[in-house]
Amino acid sequence: MKYRLFFPVLALFVLVCALGYKADDDPFAALLKKLESYLEKYPQEKVHIHLDKPYYAIGDDIWVKAYVMNAQTSAPSTISSAIYIELINEKDSIKQQIKLPVISGLSWGDFKLPDSLNEGNYRIRAYTQWMKNAGSDFFFDKTIKIGNSWSNSVFTSTNYAFSKQDADEKVNANIKFTDKEGKPYSANSVEYQVRLNFRDIAKGKATTNEQGEIDISFINKQPELYKSGNIIATLTLPDKKKIIKSIPVKATSNNVDVQFFPESGNMVEGLPNKIGIKAVNSSGLGEDISGVIVDAEGLEINKFATQHLGMGTLVINPQPGKLYYAKVKFKDGSEAKVNLPRAMPSGYIITVNSTGDNITAKILMTADLVGKGEVKLLTQHNGNVLFLSKSSSQKQIITTNIPKKDLPAGII
Template sequence: MSKVLYVELINEKDSIKKQVKLPLISGITWGDFKLTDSLSEGNYRIRAYTNYMRNFGTEFFFDKTIKIGNSWANKVFTKTDYTFTKENSTDKVVANIHFEDKNGVAYKENEVNYDVQLDYKSVAKGKTKTSLSGDAVINFTSSQLLANKSGRIVATLTLDNKQKVVKTIPITSTSNDVDVQFLPEGGSLIENLPQKIAVKSVNSTGRGEDIKGAIVDETGTEITSFETTYLGMGSFVFNSQPGKNYTVKIKFKDGSSKDYKLPYAQKTGYTLAVNNLDTAKVAVKIMASESLVNGSELKVVAQQYGNVFYVSKAKMDKQVLMASIPKKNLPIGVVQFTLFSATNQPVAERLVFINNTVDLINVNLNTSAVSTARKGKSTFSFEATNQNKPVLSSFSVAVTNATKVTPDEDNETNILSSLLLTSDLTGYIEKPNHYFQNNDLKTMKELDNLLLTQGWSRFLWRNIAAGNGPAITYKHENSIPISGTVKKGGKPVPGGKVMLMATKGSFFILDTVTNADGKFVFDNLTFPDSTKFVVQARTKTERKFVDISLDVVPNQIVTKNKNSGDIEVNVNNSLMKYIKESDNYFNEMTRLGLLERTIKLEEVTITEKKNPAKNSANLNGAGRADYIMTADDLTTCITLSQCLQGRLPGVIFRGNTPYLMRSQDTPMQIILDGMRVEADFLDNIIPSDVESIELLKTIGNTAIYGSQGGGGVLVITTKRGGGSASYNHYAPGVVTLNPKGFSVSREFYAPKYDGEVSNNRADLRTTIYWNPQVVAENDGKGKFEFFNADEPGQYRVVMEGIDAFGHLARKVYTYDVK
């Protein structure tokens, strides 16, 4: 099992803003992102994965779109409305952007520069002014040549004080088009066999849109009608007849209509129908065309994550075969039913969701010590059991004031919806928690329609049968390794001595030897982020002129946001109630020194001489030297000593070793990218790799280096590359690197009011309590406590957890603070 988790915060430009690396212990970890008040509002994504998960593609990463609003440090708020028209094959869009301040006062007659970008291409640029009501109108078109009809408007508003404020406004669509798909149960439509056909209707923003429809034959006779019931999904039963052509006439909510063709029906084949609406059993029905009723043996397999839970064999000696499977024999979550022919070829598939609650942890919450008073102490004790037996389990607990932070319960992403449903389906799942809110017949039908319409790609049987699994490029990570290869003259150095030294963030020294291929590895390393290392290598005869190549795992690429339906055009407006409520809390926290605030200065123009050694590790400060040479001075020589001879004032060379003229018995100290190296090391450095050389010779500049600086110091800084490698390969035998270490999680701040001293300070928290590690011990018992805030409302407690066997738990409890 992987023991390292990567979690990323990704902005609307599909760029990683923050990344944390977290250690997994028994599959559990926790962490946080620190968001500054200068972070712009927008639709951000939280993406999480392990290195091993990268072998199977990004579809099954955790990827959640969240809205981040900004009121506290924000001067300009926007609200955008789009209207769409179509002219021939061109979509015409009118964007009306309203600009106002936090108090709702419009920005009147202010200049707006805009750039409209679709599919990463600029399609319109221009300049306009806001009206007296604060509105700016932007017109643009979208042609069919653009594969992606989403993008952004980058609008720059010039304020009265000439300050420019840039706002990025999402474009989720450029038309009102609706896509309708028809998906036969089992996979294929077969003539003369009655089948359920699922319908999925999605508008141009990616959200489901309900429709009505009728199926007519070539004579115009209506065969059947249907309508979708939830988020554009529904189903109907249909029997396709030979020689008939069928048209589906669809009516949309705006009154328009459009004709579609049903999928082509095969002449012969098998169908697989599954009825999952009975709470106790799953009914499976296999139908075959008359020509296939020949006694051949068929097989039905039910599996989850490659684990088989049901296999049934039957001879196709009649046109319809039935089977009943008790749900108690199937696991909770998505189960795949596959029908195999006599030659073991998959001929039909069907997904069902099994709500087997016996696989869940039952949380019995004791609320007798919960306080309903402001600043009162609330204590919760609980007992976690599975099948009436106590379980050792770990819980995360979050408490919010739901009166201020209104939950969108249907659209919540939680431990049940993620691990049991969306992680096993590809594409965008709209309102995933809706299917866990109720267990009634209506919700069961809606969930079944989702599984009838949502694509499946976890397992491809033809690949499994052929033994073609995914190529395993990325290994399980049990720790943070540092590895590489040592070579001399292009050939591996076996038995070479390699030393690893941590120089910043923590301190330790390790050594190892290379194998027959010159490879080495330092494994089982655990260190915090921002730790810097030096790797030094020698041959087994102590020769140091070797090359070190470190193994670098390429970063995971950022794919486009698959959750297009969750993108909110007007983020601040949708969160306005919450972020305005939060302003008072932020101000109070800042006053108490518990929150940092960014001070944005007015724009000024500063003229300064460029620092020629800005990346230097000079202990006096970058550029504070008696003399500086730059890369431009080092272009006409082969060796570095040749470049420097006669050009450094007060310095002479004996061979390739530099000395100050005033202390010719002591060679100069060489500092290479912050690390001391021998004085005769100079010509191992390639001149074209050098960014700057600083000469320190006066007592004021050498004193900070102590006795080692008595003969003078040369501070050499190499050029910083722009590649993905996190190390500097500046000279044979030595490399420095700064790998990504583990992030240190912060403790959630919550005040305590049980002291004797009265506390009259206002407590305006909206998130009352968060604890990612509340443990139920072996007896299944656990406890957590906190103090209510100073404001009334309905407080919402959400517990989510897991035990060592993978059983999941979720508990929601609300109480009123008066």
């Protein structure tokens, strides 16, 4: 009799434990707990540097003040006791490095720019040993200009003209040399050297004309590898003093790079997809474009035009199995064909908009995902969970409002 009662009670106990375990065994909650544990065990540091000037001359002192912060709490970090600050030239070579003590998340110091430095663009890079665990992407990195006081007596202005020579790119550069009052350096000897991606492409000699100009040309035979560089021009003054000027070559063609970015990372079939547009010219500046979206059969789907600095948006509802491309028109009248990303047959789309006091997030899903369980929306900032919502997937559209007052400033 006792055994007959024992087994039903045991079965009931196992069933209750199993149900309780299933309710608590939420893989999403377990993932968040692991993330929280990881960030507690391996907190991330951030470094910010204040400089005393935006640009410097050879022989100057660079004064710095450093802030080492905990990325999660934005409070002064207590992890590192030292910070490393480096001066790096255009060839990615470290010219100077200093190590400064960190006290309560703060540090300060200076380093002198030696006379042996060449003028040009340099980078100030700062990090702690702890930050190296996460890689150099998290280091502080800022570009500064370092000039030469002798070079400040010579000023240059350069105009470029680009053309094609078979598959190669040809560059014609007109360089004008003047003093600070705009008077040209005429009949002066110039030696020049052209470097693209730190590789010597061309060199030669020239003499400035009455307007202080020289014309040089060079060919970029590997435009897929070499995108930019500089011209090192050495001007000989009447007193035989040589002045070296570094003239940037930002591009070797007029090509415009056009890219399309689905708001949710991928285009999804059967749903309205918001697509970001970005067009950048060969100098790295935004360039406005216009055009139409066309499917593989040539049917026009939508028109688009960038609104500001080569940026804009469009909406497209890709149909199953269809491929799409953009017929892009540039400001010089030329056109190009750019393929849009291939749409996925199943997935989710998230659109985010600012509406009054809230951030409105709208989740759209393909029909095959309806009724397949809860849809969770997580908002994070510096690893901290700010907002978490759970919604039923019984409908294809889920809308969630996040109060702005609950969100910090910054990128979420």
